[in-house]
Amino acid sequence: MKALNRLALAVSLSCAALAAPLTAHAGEVEVLHWWTSGGEARAVDVLKQLMQKQGDTWKDFAVAGGAGEAAMTVLKTRAVSGNPPSAAQLKGPDIQEWASMGFLANISDIAKQGNWDTILPKRVAQTMQHDGEYVAVPAGIHRINWLWINPAVFKKAGAKVPTTLDEFFEAADKLKAAGVVPLAHGGQNWQDGTIFESLVMAIMGPEGYDKVFVQTDADTIRSDKMVEVFKTFKRIKGYVDPNAAGRDWNLATAMVIEGKAGMQIMGDWAKAEFTAAGKKPGVDYECVVMPGTQGDFIYNIDSLAMFKIKNKDNQKAQDDLVRTVIDKPFQEVFNLNKGSIPVRNDIDLAKFDSCAQQSAKDFQAANAEGKAEPSMAHSMANTSYVQGAIFDVVTNFFNDANADPKKATEQLVAAIQAAK
Template identity: 60%
Template structure:
């Protein structure tokens, strides 16, 4: 795919040749097709149309973006890339290395992105020091969701450490409540695993093991403790967990059938949609032992090289619009995430979002802001997939020891 010439859509090119194109067209590939997400995408479309540009929606539903990436690859290979595409984490670097992404430093400088983005986030959006993507939002992954009525019935308190977690789980079990709502899918297993790794090992351990893939840390006694703790969580899930979707697990907590769930802040949307109020009907708390840390999952739009000058102008306007305070507010109120810009007014956001924003700012200063490995932010996709498979095999096996899992994870970390 290296240095593939990009040609714009024939229709737009024809208009430009005739001198009729007063403004550009932005074709945007994304997979925001569910209710809140679709509203958020519509807000961006309206912003672009207000600037006089034409928005061409290129929505590909399903597979958490897997289907969209397949379509995108074929478009880029044929020299017909969209203006922007929803790509995130290390995958941005992989696309940039192919020479197909545009440098948008001029927009970033004009809009002062280096000052309004935490360095840990800005670094993900750059390739060789140049911005090639615009971040849209921040999801916090290391959340624990709890049903206070279930906890009251069990005489338990919402845990802040892993020791407290197992005490609470035992009390919920005795009260006839499923302690932990879980969906046995590999990404859900991995989401739980990274929260355990962060809570048991701490930020420095997490960074060395799951971001830098340091062999000594992956084979350390701390990693063995992480794996043992992780497997212990499984004993408090129910027998129907395998294959369950995450939102159905959240519904168990909403109904009080289960006491708690370890899941990112997209779970909040399910509680709110069910008419539940944060702090009253449900509790959002950092996963045990992770109050001083924040695992981030950031959606972003990569900007592709275009030949048509008007379309390039429209593309730059899109990048600026994505990072504007107005759009950051509207989009994130709809999506359940928080703005990626620092210093935003959070008055319209709920208590969980306010807590998330406060912790986002604090961890961006104290070094506790780390990328989520489970959600494509920390390592190359091939390595992420290999480690994820080992973690699920260990979760589902009665025969694999923590030491065996550790050896396999260290081997998977070398996968290319």
């Protein structure tokens, strides 16, 4: 409730300071997103072309920034001034928050026509709904708990592909001894969070992960297992190069591609960078489930939420966008370019590589067994306020060589409670 009150306050304050809304062009669809890296940009271009073929005008509203923080700031400014885009890249709880304040359009008629309740996994369908009505369309499912490896670098260092955390550190030591950066990383809070949540899953399992990030259970966060997570997190810092601060994720991926680093812990959008560089899985790089999380799946669903707009022609273009995103042709091409897997359960994955096929198989199994969990670092598990509180504690800990793991658990409890 506190989170909603804060955003409502931001709405009222912003309204007084913003100019009148711009006049829209007929049949125009404006999409706010942060898909700006090489593979992501190609995926967006596919959507643009498909929309233009239907006679709609595409207005790209790209705001760079891997976690979408800058994009959300811009969206709030636009939406509260009465001039929202047709659609915006929103995730998980953010969809619910915007819908509860009345900003999002009801697209349930399109969902019913497209039989979404059947073609979408239940977990995905529920994420796209508010009060039982569809307000967003899913584009793809990303797996977060991946470890990307350069096999040539591993071979040179005499390192073995790790399946456990102990083996991960053994490989890291060998890479370090060979003069290679063991772990490519970008010192940004969401990237720190990506490693942290992968460690929580590895050490505490799906049930513990859910209690920490979804339920924010204080006793679980204070537990000895969480102390172990922080200790392991601190240990990882020793294998990151000193120039990591502020580095974008795709530049960290490039380090692995170019053989300057041996590994990267990152979601499967990293695969799109390997693909864009002409690299092949199993040959030039390896996609390995984060050690300790085999059978578990931390997911991030790419989706576009539809905002209420008044222009009738633009509403038609908006409907075209919804249908295009969920249709098989776009689902296939978008996810091939993006590195993710289709949200539909009726798509042939023959054209997808071994990493995607493994991801699809694992998601289906994990989802059925209750081992699929929403990503905290990628805005799926909790509100942006809780996420921000976790980021602050995690990043401060990661950058403080003298930080105490036990104390960090108490700081995490306090920060989350203050953010609720």
